[in-house]
Amino acid sequence: MKHELDNSGLGHIETHYYTFGDKPGEELLLESGQVLAPVTIAYETYGQLNADKSNAIMIEHTLTHDAHAAGFRGDETRPGWWHDMIGPGKAFDTDKYFMICSNVIGGCKGSTGPSSINPKTGKPYGLDFPVITVKDMIEAQRRLLDHLGIDKLLSSSGGSMGGMQALQWVASYPERIRSTIPIATAWKQSAQQLAFAEVGRQAIMKDPNWNNGHYYDGPGPVQGLSVARMLGHITYMSEISMEDKFSRKLKKGELSYSFDIDFEVESYLHYHGNNFIKRFDANSYLYITRALNYFDVSGEKLIPANLKIDTKFLVISFLSDWLYPSWQSQEIVRYLESRNIDTVYFEIPSTYGHDAFLLEFVEETKIIKDFLKKVEHTKD
Amino acid sequence: MKHELDNSGLGHIETHYYTFGDKPGEELLLESGQVLAPVTIAYETYGQLNADKSNAIMIEHTLTHDAHAAGFRGDETRPGWWHDMIGPGKAFDTDKYFMICSNVIGGCKGSTGPSSINPKTGKPYGLDFPVITVKDMIEAQRRLLDHLGIDKLLSSSGGSMGGMQALQWVASYPERIRSTIPIATAWKQSAQQLAFAEVGRQAIMKDPNWNNGHYYDGPGPVQGLSVARMLGHITYMSEISMEDKFSRKLKKGELSYSFDIDFEVESYLHYHGNNFIKRFDANSYLYITRALNYFDVSGEKLIPANLKIDTKFLVISFLSDWLYPSWQSQEIVRYLESRNIDTVYFEIPSTYGHDAFLLEFVEETKIIKDFLKKVEHTKD
Numbered sequence: 001m002k003h004e005l006d007n008s009g010l011g012h013i014e015t016h017y018y019t020f021g022d023k024p025g026e027e028l029l030l031e032s033g034q035v036l037a038p039v040t041i042a043y044e045t046y047g048q049l050n051a052d053k054s055n056a057i058m059i060e061h062t063l064t065h066d067a068h069a070a071g072f073r074g075d076e077t078r079p080g081w082w083h084d085m086i087g088p089g090k091a092f093d094t095d096k097y098f099m100i101c102s103n104v105i106g107g108c109k110g111s112t113g114p115s116s117i118n119p120k121t122g123k124p125y126g127l128d129f130p131v132i133t134v135k136d137m138i139e140a141q142r143r144l145l146d147h148l149g150i151d152k153l154l155s156s157s158g159g160s161m162g163g164m165q166a167l168q169w170v171a172s173y174p175e176r177i178r179s180t181i182p183i184a185t186a187w188k189q190s191a192q193q194l195a196f197a198e199v200g201r202q203a204i205m206k207d208p209n210w211n212n213g214h215y216y217d218g219p220g221p222v223q224g225l226s227v228a229r230m231l232g233h234i235t236y237m238s239e240i241s242m243e244d245k246f247s248r249k250l251k252k253g254e255l256s257y258s259f260d261i262d263f264e265v266e267s268y269l270h271y272h273g274n275n276f277i278k279r280f281d282a283n284s285y286l287y288i289t290r291a292l293n294y295f296d297v298s299g300e301k302l303i304p305a306n307l308k309i310d311t312k313f314l315v316i317s318f319l320s321d322w323l324y325p326s327w328q329s330q331e332i333v334r335y336l337e338s339r340n341i342d343t344v345y346f347e348i349p350s351t352y353g354h355d356a357f358l359l360e361f362v363e364e365t366k367i368i369k370d371f372l373k374k375v376e377h378t379k380d
Numbered sequence: 381m382k383h384e385l386d387n388s389g390l391g392h393i394e395t396h397y398y399t400f401g402d403k404p405g406e407e408l409l410l411e412s413g414q415v416l417a418p419v420t421i422a423y424e425t426y427g428q429l430n431a432d433k434s435n436a437i438m439i440e441h442t443l444t445h446d447a448h449a450a451g452f453r454g455d456e457t458r459p460g461w462w463h464d465m466i467g468p469g470k471a472f473d474t475d476k477y478f479m480i481c482s483n484v485i486g487g488c489k490g491s492t493g494p495s496s497i498n499p500k501t502g503k504p505y506g507l508d509f510p511v512i513t514v515k516d517m518i519e520a521q522r523r524l525l526d527h528l529g530i531d532k533l534l535s536s537s538g539g540s541m542g543g544m545q546a547l548q549w550v551a552s553y554p555e556r557i558r559s560t561i562p563i564a565t566a567w568k569q570s571a572q573q574l575a576f577a578e579v580g581r582q583a584i585m586k587d588p589n590w591n592n593g594h595y596y597d598g599p600g601p602v603q604g605l606s607v608a609r610m611l612g613h614i615t616y617m618s619e620i621s622m623e624d625k626f627s628r629k630l631k632k633g634e635l636s637y638s639f640d641i642d643f644e645v646e647s648y649l650h651y652h653g654n655n656f657i658k659r660f661d662a663n664s665y666l667y668i669t670r671a672l673n674y675f676d677v678s679g680e681k682l683i684p685a686n687l688k689i690d691t692k693f694l695v696i697s698f699l700s701d702w703l704y705p706s707w708q709s710q711e712i713v714r715y716l717e718s719r720n721i722d723t724v725y726f727e728i729p730s731t732y733g734h735d736a737f738l739l740e741f742v743e744e745t746k747i748i749k750d751f752l753k754k755v756e757h758t759k760d
Contacts, residue, residue, distance in 0.1 A: 032637040131637040191626040191645045192619045198646045199610045201639065202653075203583055206603035223586035230579045231611060234572060239705070242571040248676070255674060257412040257511040259581065259666060263673070265571045266578045273582075286639060293643070294635060296628070322702070325619070 009088035009095070013071035013080070015042050015110060018147050028105075028140060034130035038119070041144045042067045042110025043102035046086050047094035049150070056150045057092055057372075058141065059101040060158030060165035063232075063288050064280060066109030069101040084361035091365040097154065097372070102144055104137045104165075106288050108281035111140075115216065115281045125283075127213030132287060134161070134295040138168045145176075155372060157181035159357030160324060161288070164295050167332070170311050171297040179312040179375040181368060184321050184357040186328035188296040193323070196235055197289040200228035204282045213283050225282040226273030233272050238320035238353030302332075303339055312342040312378070314371040316364065318356035319349045344371060389468035389475070393451035393460070395422050395490060398527050408485070408520060411674075414510035418499070421524045422447045422490025423482035426466050427474035429530070436530045437472055437752075438521065439481040440538030440545035443612075443668050444660060446489030449481040464741035471745040477534065477752070482524055484517045484545075486668050488661035491520075495596065495661045505663075507593030512667060514541070514675040518548040525556075535752060537561035539737030540704060541668070544675050547712070550691050551677040559692040559755040561748060564701055564737040566708035568676040573703070576615055577669040580608035584662045593663050605662040606653030613652050618700035618733030682712075683719055692722040692758070694751040696744065698736035699729045724751060 007013060021027045021037030028036040044067045049056060059069050059082065070086035072079050080101075085091045092099050103111035106129070114129035121128075145153070156166040156177060163185025169177045186193070204210055207224030215221060234242075246265035261267050303309055313336055317329035326347050336343040348363045350356035357364070387393060401407045401417030408416040424447045429436060439449050439462065450466035452459050460481075466472045472479050483491035486509070494509035501508075525533070536546040536557060543565025549557045566573070584590055587604030595601060614622075626645035641647050683689055693716055697709035706727050716723040728743045730736035737744070 034637075127639075131639075188628060190619065191622040191628070191643075192614060192617075194626075194628065194643050195610075195614045195622065195645050195649055198643075198649055199607060199614065202610060202649075203607050205639065206587075206607060208588060227579060227583050227586060227607065230575075230582060234575045234579065237572075239570065239572045239702075242575065246571040246574075248568060248571070248574065257414075259507075259511075259585065259670065263571075263574050263578075265575050269575055269578055269582075290639065322619075 007071045010046055010071040010086075013044065013046075013068075013073050015044055015067055015073065017042055017110060018144055020143050020147070028136070028143070030130055030136045031133045032131055036105070036112065036130060036132075039105060039112045039140055039143070040110070040116070041102050041105070041140055043100060043144060044068055044070075044080075046070050046092075046099040047097050049098040049148075053150050054152065055096065055154055056098045056100060056145075056148075057154050058145075058156035058166075058169065059086065059092065059099050060156060060162035061101065061104065062158070062160040062162055063285075063292065064276070065162075066107065067101050067103040067111075068109075069099070081358070085364065091361065091368040092157070093369070100144070100148070102141055104288065105140045106132045106137070106284060106291060108284040113281065114213065114283035114287055124216040126216065127283070129283070129287065131290055133291050134164050134168045135172060137291065138165055138172050141165075142173060142176075151176065153177045155179040155181055155375060157183065157368070159183040160185055160354065161292055164292070167297050167302060168295070170309070171302050174303070174307065174309040174311055177311055178378075179314070179371070181314045181316070181371065182329075182332070183316040183364070184318055184324045184354055186324055187298045187302060187332050189293055190328070194293055196231065196323075197293055200231055201286050201289060203227040203231070204286060210282065213286075215282075221282045222277040225277050225280065225285060228285060229276040230269040230273045233269055235323040236354045238322065238351055240320060240351050241353055241355075244351070298331075299335060302335070303341070309341065312371075312375055313344070314368065315343065315345045316357070316367065317347050318352065318354070318360065319347055320351050321354045321356060323354040387451045390426055390451040390466075393424065393426075393448075393453050395424050395447055395453065397422055397490060398524055400523050400527070408516070408523070410510055410516045411513045412511055416485070416492065416510060416512075419485060419492045419520055419523070420490070420496070421482050421485070421520055423480060423524060424448055424450075424460075425481075426450050426472075426479040427477050429478040429528075433530050434532065435476065435534055436478045436480060436525075436528075437534050438525075438536035438546075438549065439466065439472065439479050440536060440542035441481065441484065442538070442540040442542050443665075443672065444656070445542075446487065447481050447483040447491075448489075449479070461738070465744065471741065471748040472537070473749070480524070480528070482521055484668065485520045486512045486517070486664060486671060488664040493661065494593065494663035494667055504596040506596065507663070509663070509667065511670055513671050514544050514548045515552060517671065518545055518552050521545075522553060522556075531556065533557045535559040535561055535755060537563065537748070539563040540565055540734065541672055544672070547677050547682060548675075550689070551682050554683070554687065554689040554691055557691055558758075559694070559751070561694045561696070561751065562709075562712070563696040563744070564698055564704045564734055566704055567678045567682060567712050569673055570708070574673055576611065576703075577673055580611055581666050581669055583607040583611070584665060590662065593666075595662070601662045602657040605657050605660065605665060608665060609656040610649040610653045613649055615703040616734045618702065618731055620700060620731050621733055621735075624731070678711075679715060682715070683721070689721065692751075692755055693724070694748065695723065695725045696737070696747065697727050698732065698734070698740065699727055700731050701734045701736060703734040
């Protein structure tokens with residue numbers, strides 16, 4: 001089967017790479033005070049940049065996604081992670097807009113991260129990679145934007161950590177972004193979110209094969225990483241969607257009276273744990289979850305007291321999302337309203353939990369299309 | 381400091397042991413078809429058994445608790461796990477009732493479990509211990525009850541897994557129990573509960589020191605067990621109680637830009653993880669969570685279609701308990717009402733999450749006292 005048909009309207013999909021920081025003075029200065037150089041950013045684009053470069057939208061990914069947001073590369077059998085949202089006539093309409101999606105620094109999908117070669121040693125960084133923040137991720141993206149010759153974004157959007165990046169754009173460069181669409185996210189993590197992240201990290205770091213982060217010549221902490229992923233999966237689904245999908249269904253029709261897989265939900269978790277370790281680097285999991293923990297653009301950290309900004313907000317949350325519950329979106333909305341910022345808020349009554357931002361594309365599309373049309377037609 | 385004062389009214393507290401199954405024909409036949417013998421049950425009692433032996437209440441413990449439910453043994457500095465509920469004038473009033481609390485089989489606090497010596501090998505059972513169920517736990521308790529010469533319980537009560545045992549008494553021996561008080565529990569686990577249990581078990585079983593369950597001459601899977609416990613702790617608290625207690629408070633006032641403990645909630649999880657591994661056996665964690673998974677007394681498995689029973693029910697759930705949410709208690713209550721069983725149901729509006737059954741003793745006391753008074757005065 002040829003997938004070119006599935007790319008209809010998207011054209012040829014390819015991951016590009018931009019490297020900077022090779023020359024003195026061009027390094028990436030991090031929030032921690034450390035310096036990262038060189039820095040490679042893996043990115044993809046969909047649609048065409050218009051003549052006055054006013055139609056660019058930054059698509060921001062989650063903890064475990066990457067630059068490949070839409071379409072099929074080569075003979076891939078699965079499209080990019082937000083394929084339902086990016087393309088001709090879709091929420092992020094490639095007939096009108098130019099979408100950019102880049103892999104975060106600290107990641108393991110082409111951008112510089114802990115599994116990249118440390119130029120000082122000629123070996124993978126491991127734990128010598130500096131701790132990065134969401135602000136640092138956006139700083140790297142800003143360099144990419146400069147490289148692409150784009151002065152101002154029409155919008156930025158993403159779910160979960162993607163939503164944090166969408167917010168960080170406003171906190172870092174309000175003059176360079178006309179609107180933002182944070183989805184299923186928070187302006188800072190709650191104690192429960194910090195706690196889940198720490199359990200995932202401990203599962204990895206307590207795996208003896210983690211070896212203090214230097215495992216790239218061995219098997220690596222694949223057992224710990226799979227446990228972290230299994231836990232993650234529970235938090236991405238709602239209680240009701242898990243119940244609808246699995247309830248107490250048995251894999252083999254009867255109980256084994258053992259610790260083998262008896263229930264379908266166990267099988268599902270194992271499947272996803274085992275798949276994840278093939279495609280994701282455990283150290284990246286540590287670094288990116290740490291960036292999530294450190295993220296905090298609450299209150300005046302989002303918009304300083306005396307700053308007047310024109311950026312418009314569309315905030316979306318989902319009723320059954322208990323990992324990033326609606327109250328966290330509403331906290332942002334309340335602040336924006338107190339600052340007289342042009343804000344639209346929707347809580348979509350989904351049962352899919354946190355995963356809803358990937359699945360409720362029909363609802364999201366209606367809301368986002370209307371919002372972007374409004375932003376487009378507002379004089380800058 | 382002498383703790384005898386704290387035992388006021390409870391008298392001397394001591395753990396007793398009852399062993400059975402030494403003789404042929406007296407073994408414990410398990411639901412799996414396997415046989416367990418000999419079986420030791422660790423138990424404590426509080427209050428006095430009356431002359432006609434009609435005032436006995438079975439107190440049932442959770443996954444990680446034990447037979448020591450109230451008072452201080454010797455120079456202990458912390459009382460039993462339900463001390464607030466058991467004693468003179470308390471919910472389970474030792475001036476009126478005789479409470480029995482026994483450690484479940486499969487456990488590691490004095491009753492026979494995977495860390496006990498296998499008489500066939502002279503070594504700890506490890507994974508040669510048979511998989512046990514909640515029904516098996518109650519079967520062992522029934523033997524203890526016979527040993528104590530008690531024909532009929534006034535009641536049985538406990539939270540979480542304790543509530544399952546309270547329900548199992550009715551399913552197994554409706555004629556031997558006048559009432560039951562299941563708290564913060566379910567008549568079968570949901571997919572999400574099955575999933576959390578599996579992640580905890582995988583954290584243990586993927587620890588190389590688990591060694592397929594045979595670790596009693598080594599350090600054991602303490603790393604995996606601590607991860608399982610950290611995860612458990614998140615599920616025992618509500619989102620709001622975690623937020624109230626920790627929010628994003630920093631341990632040392634500033635971010636470390638490392639993977640050290642930065643947030644107080646991380647420190648809390650580590651503390652509880654580290655404590656747990658000193659007091660609990662990893663294999664018991666596996667066996668008991670498996671029993672929870674297998675538990676299912678839904679519908680006619682609780683009360684067969686043609687059976688008429690006199691057992692009265694008091695079902696209690698807590699508003700913020702997301703591990704055993706109220707809908708699971710309401711499912712039981714709806715069925716009991718359809719069967720015309722004398723049932724009282726309360727949802728206590730607590731913010732403490734699943735832990736509420738240990739903390740909301742003031743509310744619980746009022747409700748339970750009234751209920752037990754009613755049961756007492758009902759002609760048998």
